[in-house]
Amino acid sequence: MIRSGSGRWRSRIATALLLLPAAAWYALLLLVPLVILVVFSFGGRAPEGGYLPDFTFANYLELPTRATAFVNALWMALGGTILCLLVGFPLAYFLATRAGSQRTLLLVLVVVPFWTSFLIRTYAWLTILGNNGIPSLLEDLGFGHIVLLNTPFAVLLGIVYNYLPLMVFPLYVSLERLDKRLLEASKDLGAGRWATFRQVTLPLSSAGVLSGVILVFIPIMGEYIIPALLGGGKVFFIGNALVDLFLQSRNWPFGSAAAIVLILIILTAVTVYLRVGSRGAQFREVSLL
């Protein structure tokens, strides 16, 4: 079909108009704050706190003093993501292939905890992991006195508990669309259960794994509430350091520098991961055809 000149114009205007709200949103709420963050990160701290115009690299040079917080967040994000994947995959697989008529009910059950606030769900663990919760039960059973609350274990548990649904749903969607005939074909061609899983199921659900991992990893890197509540201020993430820098010591420039580096770390991790992940996916797609 050949479009007239005016028709093309109209279509362009319509496209621009339709994109305007999203563009304005990103410009105002993403780009502008990002620019402010970059500018602040080279500034100085005003005497009573806040920002003082300046140009210095001092804030970036001081970042090694927050190395522990960065490392804590990175390890916990990696560990939490892997645990979510290990727990989430079998669950998603079961829901997609074996749940049968119970499937809708079970899916709803996965979502139900989301009906209450993140804060309340995390706060509830304080009671469960506290002295009168699981530790007293374990003590009664003869396991001795065990401290669970305010440990890395508690934080990791809180992370897996809160982020698991974000992992399960993308996995479920990709597994649910998986063509069952391919599994039969694999079996017919002599592949065992493990070989079928490794060569058919896993590659075909890689898109779900990819998005699940990203959905879970990025927010854990910036997590603040879980370590604050279940880590007792002792398991400290860079998110907690940022809150302290902005809301306690009021060192905006240093906080901005830390935030910029956090963004860069996440960006790098996700880029590397997507490169590696999608290369594998492309290869598999070709091999399937």
Add this chain to the structure above:
Amino acid sequence: MEPMTFQKLYDDFRLGRIDRRTFLKASGLGLAAAVIAACTPGSSAKPTEAAGGGEPTAADWSPPSGVDLGKTLYVTTWPNYHNPRTIEIFTALTGVAVELNPLGSNEEMLAKLLIGGTGWDVLVPTNYTFDTYGNKGLLEPLNMSMLPHLDTTRYDQKLLANAEYPAGSKTLFGFNKDWGTTGFTYNKKHVTKPMASWKDFFDLAQTDYSGKVVIHDYQLTSIGNALVYHGYSFNSVDEAELAKAEELLIAVKPHLFAITSDYQPPMRAEDAWVAMTWTNDGAQLHADIPDIEYVIGSDGGEIWSDFFAVVSGTTHREAAYAFLDFMAVPKVQAFDATFHKAPLVDSAGIALQTEEVRANKITYPDAASLTNLEFGTAELLTNQARADLWARFKSA
């Protein structure tokens, strides 16, 4: 019940806007309450406890006539610090709904005020903030004509003078809500070694009671008491002395149960046996669990006073002054104190408290125990060395 409704209720409960009974009744968690009650020792939210003069009524205070007070008032304060019943009575008398917004530290309060656009009307700042707040124009000088029930001649003038800006000018930016000390609580059930000083506190935290001690998430008190441990001033900003305090804090950190200013829950659940504690929390904990004792460090520490103040540019000025005037009524103060348990400053308010309250050695300690204590200095609110030290310690 809608999840959002429950969430709002829970937040109200957690942040101290409503008491536990109201929360359980409204949320229908009555049965669960029995289970919770078996697990956690009782909260001190007993709003109907008889005060010296009982509940305040319209006979004790009525709003200024012919003034539109509006519908809402935002009060930024500290946790466990207001009798929910006092707030209810104010709302009943004025029609003004009070939103309490509890924060963790004066530093957090300042940080948010500096960012601006808080929408806050009334603050409950501590003595050492007035210099900065006055200097930055964050509070407005009290308009005494709008506070007919406030009689500052009944106040301890030394405590009241903290709210003068500039210091010594007789221009008041607030009046005392109460005062107190920063000491520590310990649970006698588990703590058998004598604990009388900050020396004992930090030494035993690293040995006998390792893993069972809580310090505040607050540079003023945690650094201050670590300084006292070494025999320095609570208010020191000396570089070498701060370095020694940081060394101690870093050494103690792996032995702590938590770094938090919300230490009542772990003390009640016996997750923690020792906690850095303010007078009011100490008295609340002791009232519910008599095994929990409150100690003022024999080697020093902090004495403080909190104030009622009005935020500059408040959009609910009439309601803010009505609330302050209401809180200045001696009977209201005495009633409110049955809940928060901090010592009062207004002599008429103290006179209305029961003999039992006035004889409570946690609320009203002997004057001799206060001699080594220091008021936080204005400099500490904005001192960068201490702010940096604290942020560094926490992320270490």
